[in-house]
Amino acid sequence: MSDDSASDASTLPSDRTAELERTTRRMLALLGEDPDRDGLLRTPHRVAESLQWLTRGAHFEVADAVGDAQFDVAHDQMVLVRDVEFYSLCEHHMLPFYGRAHVAYVPDGRIVGLSKIARVVELYARRLQVQERLGEQVADALEEALRPRGVGVVLDAVHLCMMMRGVEKQNSRTVTSALRGEFRDDARTRDEFLRLAHGAR
Ligand SMILES: Nc1nc2c(ncn2[C@@H]2O[C@H](COP(=O)(O)OP(=O)(O)OP(=O)(O)O)[C@@H](O)[C@H]2O)c(=O)[nH]1
Numbered sequence: 001m002s003d004d005s006a007s008d009a010s011t012l013p014s015d016r017t018a019e020l021e022r023t024t025r026r027m028l029a030l031l032g033e034d035p036d037r038d039g040l041l042r043t044p045h046r047v048a049e050s051l052q053w054l055t056r057g058a059h060f061e062v063a064d065a066v067g068d069a070q071f072d073v074a075h076d077q078m079v080l081v082r083d084v085e086f087y088s089l090c091e092h093h094m095l096p097f098y099g100r101a102h103v104a105y106v107p108d109g110r111i112v113g114l115s116k117i118a119r120v121v122e123l124y125a126r127r128l129q130v131q132e133r134l135g136e137q138v139a140d141a142l143e144e145a146l147r148p149r150g151v152g153v154v155l156d157a158v159h160l161c162m163m164m165r166g167v168e169k170q171n172s173r174t175v176t177s178a179l180r181g182e183f184r185d186d187a188r189t190r191d192e193f194l195r196l197a198h199g200a201r
């Protein structure tokens with residue numbers, strides 16, 4: 001995903017925008033609003049563009065996020081990128097969940113450009129998701145791209161569907177982890193990672 005494509009909704013498939021606008025207009029009416037009142041006139045268009053932008057990750061592949069930024073380097077210690085903020089949409093209510101990702105791997109002869117780790121998080125966050133799957137997909141993507149000795153992903157997030165509706169709990173955080181290779185099988189690697197990740201906030 002290049003800088004341009006990551007920030008420019010116009011590069012995404014636009015054939016559904018008009019239909020999304022019509023659907024949003026209908027939704028406004030069903031909610032008892034007048035879609036023709038001044039403040040709502042452009043809302044269907046804004047919502048259509050916004051939703052497409054927020055789910056644009058589904059149109060890209062891991063290769064788009066990582067590109068050629070893989071390098072042969074004989075480093076065999078843990079690389080950890082902490083506090084990668086992410087915003088996603090829960091697939092049950094289409095409400096935001098957001099927080100931080102802590103992503104680590106132990107290379108096996110190949111490292112990746114650091115920003116690409118954040119781009120992989122972005123790729124999988126920008127779609128309808130559940131937190132558990134987001135972590136698993138980030139771990140799988142790095143494992144496939146780098147064939148490292150192991151990968152660890154911890155996500156720490158809040159879910160608006162639990163805060164502003166439903167059970168209405170304002171202070172609960174959800175922490176999930178996805179561990180591969182050494183991070184799953186080697187207690188020392190796992191402990192070091194989880195200690196660093198959980199101490200990050
Ligand atoms: N495991 C998991 N659950 C999630 C995630 N995001 C939202 N949920 C949950 O999905 C569940 C959907 O439950 P349902 O009973 O079908 O829906 P609901 O009646 O709106 O549930 P309430 O939120 O309890 O009012 C809720 O418990 C949400 O908290 C997520 O990322 N992971």
Ligand SMILES: [Zn+2]
Nearest residue numbers: 090092093161
């Ligand atoms: Zn939800």
